[in-house]
Amino acid sequence: MNEHRLKNLLRSIVDNDFEPLESPNPREFALHFYKFLGSTDAELRDELIFAVMANWIYRGVYTQEDIYKIAETLVQDEFIINGIGRENDDSVFVRSATALQLWAIVVTQKKKNFIPFNVIGTIFEKTIRLLQEEVDYRTFVPEKGWANSISHTANILLELVQLPEMKKPWILMILNCICDKVLQPDFRFPGDEIDHLAEPVAEILLREILLEEEILQAFEKLKIQPHFHGQEPENFYRLINVRNFLRAIYFYLLDVPDKRRQRDLVLLALQELNPQ
Numbered sequence: 001m002n003e004h005r006l007k008n009l010l011r012s013i014v015d016n017d018f019e020p021l022e023s024p025n026p027r028e029f030a031l032h033f034y035k036f037l038g039s040t041d042a043e044l045r046d047e048l049i050f051a052v053m054a055n056w057i058y059r060g061v062y063t064q065e066d067i068y069k070i071a072e073t074l075v076q077d078e079f080i081i082n083g084i085g086r087e088n089d090d091s092v093f094v095r096s097a098t099a100l101q102l103w104a105i106v107v108t109q110k111k112k113n114f115i116p117f118n119v120i121g122t123i124f125e126k127t128i129r130l131l132q133e134e135v136d137y138r139t140f141v142p143e144k145g146w147a148n149s150i151s152h153t154a155n156i157l158l159e160l161v162q163l164p165e166m167k168k169p170w171i172l173m174i175l176n177c178i179c180d181k182v183l184q185p186d187f188r189f190p191g192d193e194i195d196h197l198a199e200p201v202a203e204i205l206l207r208e209i210l211l212e213e214e215i216l217q218a219f220e221k222l223k224i225q226p227h228f229h230g231q232e233p234e235n236f237y238r239l240i241n242v243r244n245f246l247r248a249i250y251f252y253l254l255d256v257p258d259k260r261r262q263r264d265l266v267l268l269a270l271q272e273l274n275p276q
Contacts, residue, residue, distance in 0.1 A: 001032050003044060010048035018055040026061050030070060037079065037101070038094030042145025045097055054104040064114040071105050071119050074098050080126045084133045092136040092147045099130065099152035106159040117165055124170055127156045131177055139191035150181070150189075154196035161200045161207065168209055175204050175218045182222065182245045186234030189241055198248035205253065205262040212265065219269040222246070239273065246270045 001009075001024075013021065020026050033053050039045045053070075056062050062070065074080060079098040083091025102123055109115045131153050138147045157174055160166055178197050204210065222242045224235065250266045253259055 003036060003039065003041065006032050006036060007041075007044050007048060010044075010052055013052055014048065018052060018059070018061075020056070020061055026056055027066060030062075030066070034073060034079075037097045038082070038091070040090055040093060040144040045093060046145060050097065050100055050104075053101060057104050057108055064112070067105055067108065068115060068119065071102065071115060071123065074102055074105075075119070075122045075126050081130055081133070084130065085135060087135050088138070089136065090144070092138065092149050093144065095130060095134070096147050096149040096152050099127070099149065099156055102127070103152060103155045103159060106156055106163070110159060110163060120160075120163065120165060123156070124160055124166070127153060127160070128173065128177055131157070131181055137185060137187075137190060137193070139193075148191065148193075150193040151191065151196040154178075154193070154200060157200040158196075158203060161203045171204055171207070171209055172214060172218075175201060175210070175215070176221075179218050179221055182241055183224070183238055185241065186237060188237045189244075194241060194244045195248045198245055198252060202249045202252035202262075205249070205265070206256060206259060215265055216268070219246075219265070222269060223272045243270070243273055246273075 009021065009024070013019065024032070029052070033049050036044060037049060039049075057067055057070075079094060080102070082094040082098075083089055084095065086092075105115070106123065109120070130149070134149050134153065136147065136149055139151075141147050157178070161171060161174055178201055182194070182197060205215065222245070224239055224242060246266055246269050250263055250270070253263045253266065256262075
């Protein structure tokens with residue numbers, strides 16, 4: 001099936017309230033979804049493939065066994081870390097679209113708890129690798145649509161940290177890897193990645209699974225030199241990223257009034273950024 005044919009079929013499905021066709025059936029469609037998952041056609045990639053696939057996952061059109069197989073496929077290197085390490089390369093759309101579909105699967109896992117622990121572990125491992133090694137920070141790409149790999153990766157982590165099967169060592173690794181990522185670019189994040197990266201950290205604090213010492217140790221690496229006249233631009237941009245990251249965590253926690261101690265930990269980290 002070519003892209004034109006697939007688009008027409010998926011448009012008809014969307015227009016019919018996502019009602020599946022008898023032929024191709026949802027399982028047969030999955031093979032075409034994999035083929036065109038990272039298409040540079042934004043309508044096909046985001047408005048059709050993601051919308052239909054995610055809807056069928058949420059609504060139970062795909063059985064639990066189907067979703068399990070989809071997850072096993074998407075965590076393969078040819079999808080979740082396809083072309084990792086390349087900058088300004090179309091492979092980012094494969095990684096980003098894969099992350100978005102895995103996010104939908106983990107959201108469903110929170111409600112139905114059907115994915116085996118080993119698959120959850122693989123999703124965690126590959127998502128961490130994607131976060132660590134992603135160097136394509138583009139958000140909107142003219143004529144190709146939204147890339148947003150960093151944000152979509154953070155969205156998976158947001159759902160993972162809320163799963164009861166996610167134990168302390170994995171939670172601590174997520175916290176440290178996110179803090180490392182905030183420091184990685186030598187420019188300001190171009191979109192809302194900081195907000196997305198802050199959300200799983202805030203949820204980690206709300207779970208109260210880590211010791212305060214472990215949280216403060218992770219925040220310690222964010223203690224960078226305050227702004228001063230003559231500072232190198234890349235260090236100034238890192239300061240802005242860190243400051244915005246900590247502020248985003250703080251404001252997220254404001255929605256939970258009784259978690260004052262967690263907010264205090266974030267304020268302590270923020271105060272370290274202020275010049276004396």
